[in-house]
Amino acid sequence: MKNPKYIAVLISALAILIVTPSSIKAQGFSSFEPEQYDPEVNYGSYNYVQLNYFKGDHAGYANGLPSAFANGYNAAELKLGWQSTGRQEWQRLHNYPVYGLGVFVSTLGDSDIDSVVGAPSALYFFYGEPIARFGDFTFLFDLGIGLSYDFNPYDAAENALNKFIGSKVNLYFNGNMMLYYKVDENIDLSAGINFIHFSNGRSSTPQRGINLMGFNVGAKYNFNPMKSYTQYARPDYRPPIRPEYVVAPKSPLQRYGELQFLASVGTVETEPGETKAEDGSYDSISQQRYTTSTFSLEYAYLVTRTLKLHTGFDFMFDGSMENYHDNVPPGDVDFAGKFMAGYHVGFQYLIERFAFYYALGWYVYKESPTRGTWYMRAGGRIGLTPRLDAHVALKTRNGGIADWIEWGIAYKLRVHGGK
Incomplete structure (x- = not known):
């Protein structure tokens, strides 16, 4: 595995983060009298550290570099996680999920690839939702989203071979289907399949993205840091390592419908060779930045406590469309030539204040054929107020x-149902 120093540094950093706060706070507990201590069933924080190894292949190759990918990729990640207990209703609705922070290091292939594209690392947030539990086994879907770095971006003069990605920092996405086996109170072993994606959303080009598919194996160590506190107040008490899941009635489901208004902006860069000069000819090297925007009006209906279905209309503008009209200089392309309209259907998966957003759309108006006939919009929202969401x-x-x-704001207006 390349860059082992990253693993060592990260393990040390996480150890410091875990041990140091516990030691400091434990000193405060030392002044407590044993009779003041009243432990409850789920006393403490149910944490774990997990180390995973990834091995697999690339979902696609750039022209001229397939042999460099022949041996596939290798990667490792280290996670610090929290196991929920069900104290809050959203945790019970999602089958007692896990969540936390992770670090990722990788090598994409042989030395040629690492020198041209880079050996990406990432920092990310993850969320894992159990699909089923049976005996000592847990089947879980795990999603990680964050920022990746350690890329060698495209440069027309210095790194023209990198046809994959044009920025040093990119989005990191990792979806896993995992099977865990409980060995004892502290140890779990895991195995799974994964899909990893690096992209910058065409904010810098080239933007082919990097897609990795494969398998992973790992080990998880479960612990309850409250043990460091309680040893001073009640030495004979041992906090449980794993929680006892809270079971409680669900609140009544009150279905409702609402209108959602979205306004968002963005920025894109043309691919090398796609920028037109004023006379309409293509420049093989120059890249140019443009603004984009999306305005949507949709109707969403709460079907279950965790799911909304929606449908609506999208009105989109992309300044870079001036380069994609055949035999037309960019200065002659008016607003209509950069405008697109479509309709969509989709869903929003609700997790407390967060929502995973997905829409599948079809164009009804656009003057250039370059965008195809359909599109997707996938991301997330977080509630800022009961009516206002931040949208990415x-x-x-x-x-x-x-x-x-x-990058936008969504306003929600309830039109029927609910309170």
């Missing part, structure tokens, strides 16, 4: 090819 999503073109990143 990736809009695609020709199906799954990144078009731009939407």
